[in-house]
Amino acid sequence: MEIIIQPTPEEATKIAARIIARLLSRKPNAVLGLATGGTPQLLYQELVTMNLNWSQVKTFNIDEYAGLPENHPQSFHSFMRENLFRHIKIPARNVHIPDGNAWDVEKFCETYEKQIRAAHGIDLQVLGIGGNGHIGFNEPMSSLASRTRIKTLTRQTIRDNARFFGSRSNVPRHVITMGIGTIMEARQIILLAFGAKKSEAVASAIEGPIAARHPASALQQHPHVTICLDDAAASKLEFAGYYRETFRNKPAWQR
Numbered sequence: 418m419e420i421i422i423q424p425t426p427e428e429a430t431k432i433a434a435r436i437i438a439r440l441l442s443r444k445p446n447a448v449l450g451l452a453t454g455g456t457p458q459l460l461y462q463e464l465v466t467m468n469l470n471w472s473q474v475k476t477f478n479i480d481e482y483a484g485l486p487e488n489h490p491q492s493f494h495s496f497m498r499e500n501l502f503r504h505i506k507i508p509a510r511n512v513h514i515p516d517g518n519a520w521d522v523e524k525f526c527e528t529y530e531k532q533i534r535a536a537h538g539i540d541l542q543v544l545g546i547g548g549n550g551h552i553g554f555n556e557p558m559s560s561l562a563s564r565t566r567i568k569t570l571t572r573q574t575i576r577d578n579a580r581f582f583g584s585r586s587n588v589p590r591h592v593i594t595m596g597i598g599t600i601m602e603a604r605q606i607i608l609l610a611f612g613a614k615k616s617e618a619v620a621s622a623i624e625g626p627i628a629a630r631h632p633a634s635a636l637q638q639h640p641h642v643t644i645c646l647d648d649a650a651a652s653k654l655e656f657a658g659y660y661r662e663t664f665r666n667k668p669a670w671q672r
């Protein structure tokens with residue numbers, strides 16, 4: 418795991434954007450796994466300004482609310498359209514977002530996994546993290562081997578996401594999410610986290626034991642993870658000094 422701590426979300430985001438840009442220039446037909454929420458908004462803004470070639474890129478979003486119409490302003494379909502897809506030239510057939518209104522959910526989830534495999538897997542997965550340590554919507558106690566499926570949101574996540582819906586009662590209770598096993602198959606992962614509200618979840622994910630109680634801790638077993646944090650999100654890391662020093666002293670060839 419590489420832990421990069423920057424003073425602000427903007428600076429941490431720029432590093433993540435550069436990693437993605439480098440991947441797209443090395444592999445123009447890369448497959449990206451994408452997340453939504455407050456955290457990656459800056460990242461998508463940054464990618465849009467970079468003027469990258471998206472013509473061969475394929476994307477798979479990690480999750481979507483179940484039962485919310487695709488064109489609802491808070492659906493992840495709408496989020497992705499507004500924050501990224503309407504600003505770049507990516508063929509519509511290359512974009513995949515879970516269908517929160519699938520009639521046969523189990524079948525849909527199997528098909529989504531098949532589509533990821535048919536695209537030869539995800540080259541780089543972008544992740545945020547919930548205040549309770551979820552990645553995607555794999556809430557605490559999700560199996561670390563889980564695959565794409567329907568999940569019930571915890572009260573904490575409903576409370577956290579009520580800010581997007583006006584009130585808690587408007588937040589859907591169910592979501593379709595890639596599983597932790599699905600996420601772990603991505604060849605590279607970038608997790609972004611900003612703000613003091615994420616500091617406990619970040620500390621458990623990076624320095625705690627690997628446990629279903631802290632879904633993001635599964636990432637400790639992934640061979641290629643970069644975690645981009647601002648100072649506030651890093652504030653509960655015991656080894657923060659070491660991570661900063663390591664990044665400052667990176668050999669030039671590794672930068």
Ligand code: F6R
Pocket residue numbers: 451452453454455456457479480544545546547548551552553554
């Ligand atoms: C959303 C997703 C979630 C969010 C997490 C943090 O696609 O995968 O895991 O990344 O809930 O959300 P924000 O960024 O709004 O704090």
